[in-house]
């Protein structure tokens with residue numbers, strides 16, 4: 571049983587039906603295209619071990635074949651006298667050379683591992699959540715997405731966790747792989763070097779749809795990441811004006827303005843739309859679009875009777891569209 575309820579956002583995310591072909595090209599038979607600063611080192615270690623293995627494979631098979639022929643079974647009178655028991659120089663050589671080689675392999679691998687888990691201080695932090703069977707990425711501004719978008723040439727630090735079983739976040743083109751484990755946070759970082767689209771996979775068998783647990787990774791040209799993020803996290807993309815207004819109210823106005831009729835530091839928003847409101851100077855004014863806009867941008871201009879002029883101006887903090895959203899929300903409260 572999974573003790574943690576699935577995040578609603580993730581539960582909704584359908585797994586896309588088409589996957590990008592990885593771009594740019596340039597991979598080899600053994601390795602996908604190299605698109606991060608870590609790739610060079612990982613490939614070097616891989617090919618070092620690869621060529622050492624090829625060298626010894628050829629050497630050993632060739633010697634084996636040669637000895638099999640050279641020392642094949644013969645008639646008794648042709649046999650060499652079998653006097654040798656051991657050869658110290660030979661034995662030390664075939665122990666010392668492999669030992670030196672594996673020490674070099676360990677050193678190279680360990681150095682790469684340390685580089686990979688220690689992010690630079692200025693890395694862009696992104697939270698990666700693994701859940702059966704979708705990855706989701708939470709950006710510094712709070713936006714969550716099923717795609718990983720990053721800027722080119724800038725270190726990115728991933729913090730990984732899982733809400734159910736163990737997953738493993740794997741981007742072959744960046745040569746990074748790290749487990750996402752329930753109950754703890756793992757870290758890994760990378761710096762993408764080529765704009766394009768790549769694929770992230772789950773590399774830990776996590777259930778029936780494990781092989782569908784893919785995510786699109788987009789590396790943006792300079793400036794592209796910022797504009798993608800602001801567009802993707804635009805609340806208007808998926809919400810009505812009134813809904814966005816409700817969110818802005820919760821964040822910026824709820825400390826002073828209730829929506830249930832109770833007075834607070836400021837008057838309630840409930841039931842004010844299209845009603846006359848009494849001002850401190852004895853006049854009264856109709857609550858319409860212009861009045862609300864003026865109250866938000868120039869709160870000191872018209873002070874509601876019975877309240878102190880303590881509302882801060884939101885000039886330069888709320889965009890025109892957000893002010894319209896607040897107006898729509900206040901209208902809705904009338905109903």
Ligand SMILES: [Cu+2]
Pocket residue numbers: 700703736737738772773774775776780783
């Ligand atoms: Cu998985």
